[in-house]
Amino acid sequence: MKQIQKLNCACLVALALIGVVATASAQDPLPSWNDGSAKQAIVHFVQTTTESGSADFVPPEGRIATFDQDGTLWVEKPMYAQVMFCLDRVPAVVAAKPELKNVEPFKTVLSGDREAIAKLLMKDLEKVLVATLTGMTTDQFQSEVKKWLATARDPRWHRSYTDLTYQPMQEVLKYLRANGYRTYIVTGGGQDFVRVYAEQTYGIAPEQVVGTIGGTSYGYDKYGKPILTKEPKLLLNDDNAGKPQGIHLMIGRRPYAAFGNSTGDRQMLEYTKAGGGARLAMLVLHDDATREYAYGPAQGLPDSKVGTFTQELYQEAQQKGWIVIHMKSDWKRIFSFEP
Amino acid sequence: MKQIQKLNCACLVALALIGVVATASAQDPLPSWNDGSAKQAIVHFVQTTTESGSADFVPPEGRIATFDQDGTLWVEKPMYAQVMFCLDRVPAVVAAKPELKNVEPFKTVLSGDREAIAKLLMKDLEKVLVATLTGMTTDQFQSEVKKWLATARDPRWHRSYTDLTYQPMQEVLKYLRANGYRTYIVTGGGQDFVRVYAEQTYGIAPEQVVGTIGGTSYGYDKYGKPILTKEPKLLLNDDNAGKPQGIHLMIGRRPYAAFGNSTGDRQMLEYTKAGGGARLAMLVLHDDATREYAYGPAQGLPDSKVGTFTQELYQEAQQKGWIVIHMKSDWKRIFSFEP
Numbered sequence: 001m002k003q004i005q006k007l008n009c010a011c012l013v014a015l016a017l018i019g020v021v022a023t024a025s026a027q028d029p030l031p032s033w034n035d036g037s038a039k040q041a042i043v044h045f046v047q048t049t050t051e052s053g054s055a056d057f058v059p060p061e062g063r064i065a066t067f068d069q070d071g072t073l074w075v076e077k078p079m080y081a082q083v084m085f086c087l088d089r090v091p092a093v094v095a096a097k098p099e100l101k102n103v104e105p106f107k108t109v110l111s112g113d114r115e116a117i118a119k120l121l122m123k124d125l126e127k128v129l130v131a132t133l134t135g136m137t138t139d140q141f142q143s144e145v146k147k148w149l150a151t152a153r154d155p156r157w158h159r160s161y162t163d164l165t166y167q168p169m170q171e172v173l174k175y176l177r178a179n180g181y182r183t184y185i186v187t188g189g190g191q192d193f194v195r196v197y198a199e200q201t202y203g204i205a206p207e208q209v210v211g212t213i214g215g216t217s218y219g220y221d222k223y224g225k226p227i228l229t230k231e232p233k234l235l236l237n238d239d240n241a242g243k244p245q246g247i248h249l250m251i252g253r254r255p256y257a258a259f260g261n262s263t264g265d266r267q268m269l270e271y272t273k274a275g276g277g278a279r280l281a282m283l284v285l286h287d288d289a290t291r292e293y294a295y296g297p298a299q300g301l302p303d304s305k306v307g308t309f310t311q312e313l314y315q316e317a318q319q320k321g322w323i324v325i326h327m328k329s330d331w332k333r334i335f336s337f338e339p
Numbered sequence: 340m341k342q343i344q345k346l347n348c349a350c351l352v353a354l355a356l357i358g359v360v361a362t363a364s365a366q367d368p369l370p371s372w373n374d375g376s377a378k379q380a381i382v383h384f385v386q387t388t389t390e391s392g393s394a395d396f397v398p399p400e401g402r403i404a405t406f407d408q409d410g411t412l413w414v415e416k417p418m419y420a421q422v423m424f425c426l427d428r429v430p431a432v433v434a435a436k437p438e439l440k441n442v443e444p445f446k447t448v449l450s451g452d453r454e455a456i457a458k459l460l461m462k463d464l465e466k467v468l469v470a471t472l473t474g475m476t477t478d479q480f481q482s483e484v485k486k487w488l489a490t491a492r493d494p495r496w497h498r499s500y501t502d503l504t505y506q507p508m509q510e511v512l513k514y515l516r517a518n519g520y521r522t523y524i525v526t527g528g529g530q531d532f533v534r535v536y537a538e539q540t541y542g543i544a545p546e547q548v549v550g551t552i553g554g555t556s557y558g559y560d561k562y563g564k565p566i567l568t569k570e571p572k573l574l575l576n577d578d579n580a581g582k583p584q585g586i587h588l589m590i591g592r593r594p595y596a597a598f599g600n601s602t603g604d605r606q607m608l609e610y611t612k613a614g615g616g617a618r619l620a621m622l623v624l625h626d627d628a629t630r631e632y633a634y635g636p637a638q639g640l641p642d643s644k645v646g647t648f649t650q651e652l653y654q655e656a657q658q659k660g661w662i663v664i665h666m667k668s669d670w671k672r673i674f675s676f677e678p
Contacts, residue, residue, distance in 0.1 A: 252545030
């Protein structure tokens, strides 16, 4: 009898524990976040905009959340993945057009001299971008990007670039979608580039990727099949003021939540917060040199050409209720591959 | 006992009848279509692309269907609704800028002389479009369109323009969505204009409206609130070759089904059919002067400046397996307000 009682007790304790675990996981959609004001702000925003009867309830059709990509959803250091793709493609471009071999900036890129490449000016880089991102069909471009992603590895973790997404942000994407939000990427990167992997990497469909947009031309291949060719014509530079413009162009509604990490995201956050009701604006601050990178120059962090987060932006965030996510203290883990 | 038996019989017959009716409506998602090859083609396409195990099965994420608007989803005669909106707005524009009063084409539009207005050239009309579609904020524009739609009536049925959608096409939209398709409008009309009413009128969200796209600029109103202003800068003319370009820009995937009604839809249908597997391309031919309008000039129908359907397009459709919907014989009823 005592034995049975003991067993029953053990069972009850076990059941209770299972209950606790189940409840805890149901209650915590953001397990990679440390408890703190950033995590609380996200949970509060979702609850207040989706619980029926809430004063700030947002009907499902209006639930739009926008995310910058580089530095917000995945690593952008030492250089944007798309720029790495463009540099890696230079040999193939020069093989097809040998006259470029001794022309700058192609000559420097071909030299493989990392220091010299890092010193290339924006106008040099633009020549590389035009040569490697245009002049082919949209189908050819897509297959080039796929091929590159399959083999390219980043210089620090030696992993596929698509492994370097932030686990806490992946949780935010899923949490928002589970609550009826449509999640969009709004990136300064090329729309066609990001669309190749966004669905598999973030669960974000091509039509929900807003990026820098180049023109295409419609024509026919030698078999008479219609093709779209990527042209060196910029329709939208989806950075800074281009982000609200891109949101209007591609979505046609103001987001309720927006996430960024640099001065290029300022206007997107401003535009988002200018709507009525509860709106969430967040900025990731990279202050963790050990687990990822540390750069600002806000808060005395080292300056950066890539993903600049100025002290002015930090102050504006404080003034306007944009919430700064401190990577070091807010994120329990950064990558899904961490033990 | 006999009485009870009779009652039971009556009940069974009634139940059987209810069953028949329920089955019939479950089996016919397109009740406003007459049985014929057009209706069969739609049903066959949906079945073959959505039934698991089908050789032409399309996974849900790929299910995209695109619809031209003017003349395909709603009436475009005697003139596109958006052009009527622009003409109606001229007095307000001239009131704000009195110097336009004696300048053509504004003078002619203000005269109210319908014949003279109908004779305006495209370059005149463009001046009216620029003056009435740009120079205001996106929010102001949206509220102007809403206000206009609430009171404007078409010259033939004296109904709101949004009443003049084709009931058979509304059924196709619903049928496709019920089978996991995402339905997009791909129109030569202004993207911002169509977005104002597309959700209520067709169940199509703003982000699923692809249209002619103008640039915007980002700035601040006198209270410091961020605003987007519509600029006279054309980013995409979403007609002819612009339709596949717009589809690539806004959706990033090739549609499996495309619906149009004029030469402006040629490339969209061609691009759609160039994909692999089962693809559906359809063209509405307006051959019903009694219930709607008759115009071509295909098949000896009267010529038309609006929604031109040439004999070449008709022949190309025959050759390439694009299915022509003959309004007169394929549609049992045209408008939902018909008795």
